[in-house]
Amino acid sequence: MSPARKRARTYDSAKIRKAVAAQFDHVREAVGTLGPEQLALPTRLGDWSVRELVAHIGICVDVVARLAERPEPPRAEITVLDWAFGTAANASRLSEAAREIAGRDVDADASLTAVAERLSGTLAGTPDARVLAFRTGALTLADLLVTRTVELVVHTDDLNAAVPGLEVPYDRQALAACTRLLADALAAKAPGGSTEVRVPPYAVVQCVEGPRHTRGTPPNVVETDPLTWVRLATGRLAWTDALADAKVSASGERADLGGLLPVMS
Numbered sequence: 001m002s003p004a005r006k007r008a009r010t011y012d013s014a015k016i017r018k019a020v021a022a023q024f025d026h027v028r029e030a031v032g033t034l035g036p037e038q039l040a041l042p043t044r045l046g047d048w049s050v051r052e053l054v055a056h057i058g059i060c061v062d063v064v065a066r067l068a069e070r071p072e073p074p075r076a077e078i079t080v081l082d083w084a085f086g087t088a089a090n091a092s093r094l095s096e097a098a099r100e101i102a103g104r105d106v107d108a109d110a111s112l113t114a115v116a117e118r119l120s121g122t123l124a125g126t127p128d129a130r131v132l133a134f135r136t137g138a139l140t141l142a143d144l145l146v147t148r149t150v151e152l153v154v155h156t157d158d159l160n161a162a163v164p165g166l167e168v169p170y171d172r173q174a175l176a177a178c179t180r181l182l183a184d185a186l187a188a189k190a191p192g193g194s195t196e197v198r199v200p201p202y203a204v205v206q207c208v209e210g211p212r213h214t215r216g217t218p219p220n221v222v223e224t225d226p227l228t229w230v231r232l233a234t235g236r237l238a239w240t241d242a243l244a245d246a247k248v249s250a251s252g253e254r255a256d257l258g259g260l261l262p263v264m265s
Contacts, residue, residue, distance in 0.1 A: 008079045008143075009184060011177060013128045016145045019173035021119065023152040024061050027054075027159065028116055030168040032109040039108060043162040044236065050162050053155060054108045058115045060151040064144060065118035067132035078137035083147045084185040084264050086136040146177055153178040154234050157227060161236075170227075176202045179226045182233035185263040194254045195220040199229045208254050220252030235262035 031054050039051040048056070078086070128142035153175055156168050183203040194210030196218040197203075206212075208220070224232070228247045231237035239258035242248040250256065 008081045009180065011142070011146050011180075013142045013145070015173045016142070016149065016177060017123050019171050019177060020061070020064075020145050020148045020152065021116075021123065022171040023149065023156065023174040024057075024112075024116060024119065026168050026171065027057055027152065027156055028109070028112040030159065030166060031112055034108070034163065034166075038163050038166075041162055043158055045158060050159065051108060053158055053162065054112070057152070057155045057159075058112050060155070061119055061148060062115045063134075064132075064141070064148065065115075065122040067134060067144070068122045068126050068130065068141070070133055073131045073133050073138035076131050076139050076143070078134070078139050078143075080139075080143050080146045080181055081185060081188050082137060083134075083139065083143070084150075084181060085189075087264050146181060149174040149177040150181055154230060154236075157230060157236070175226055175230075179203050179229055182230060182263060186233065186257075186260060189263055190260050194218075195222065195252070195257075197257070198223040199226055202226055203229075208260075210254050218252075220254040222248065222250045222255050222257060224248040232257075232261050233263045235265045 034050070039049065039054070041050045042048075043050060043053050045053060126141055128140060130141045131138050132141055132144055134144060153170060156170060160166050160168055179199050179202040183197060183199055183205045186197060187205040187207045190207045190209070192209035193206040193212030195206070195208040197205050197207060198221065200223070211219075224242070224247060228237065228242060232239060232242055232248070237247070239248075239256075239261050243250065
């Protein structure tokens with residue numbers, strides 16, 4: 001079974017819809033407070049500026065409305081886990097698009113406000129089962145929205161890291177969905193039952209080949225908080241650095257996840 005063929009968990013669609021809208025609103029409101037000097041600051045994403053990061057966030061959310069306007073494919077082809085393992089293939093194209101929008105749209109706040117309006121209209125009039133022609137394969141609106149929680153939470157963290165003093169909040173449901181999808185991606189990448197990865201209060205998964213425990217405390221345990229897990233899973237934080245800074249605890253001979261991370265980038 002390939003990593004993406006692992007059965008994906010189900011999500012509460014009503015909560016996911018609210019989470020995507022809420023997290024994007026948090027970002028939009030924060031961007032409205034930024035001046036030209038802050039928008040020109042560098043980020044941890046290569047040579048992207050904050051302005052280019054903001055443009056990318058807009059693209060990631062606006063895809064929902066854009067795809068809903070196109071003809072519907074006959075059936076869904078991918079799940080949220082397929083999406084997680086296919087993001088790297090489009091990194092270059094998305095980077096070019098972000099640069100183009102950042103150079104064209106002088107008013108970042110107005111641009112995000114327009115995206116928010118299109119998103120609201122799409123969510124109000126489009127059912128969960130509507131199939132959308134996403135670039136890596138057709139998927140349902142419900143699944144696309146789950147992937148948007150990952151994009152929004154990860155890039156909210158990028159934004160907070162780039163602008164001193166900025167503290168864009170994280171919607172609880174968005175952070176929960178993001179954490180769970182990234183944990184499930186690890187379990188799909190390294191199937192097994194010898195290691196338990198705990199990210200309280202949102203996720204617990206079994207992974208890594210080896211002896212499977214049946215009850216009691218498993219012999220190999222990894223535990224961390226949601227934002228640290230998001231950073232580890234997306235390559236924002238190195239495994240060795242997280243251990244050194246006591247951001248993650250790992251016990252047992254099969255608890256070293258360094259060779260399995262990141263699970264997506």
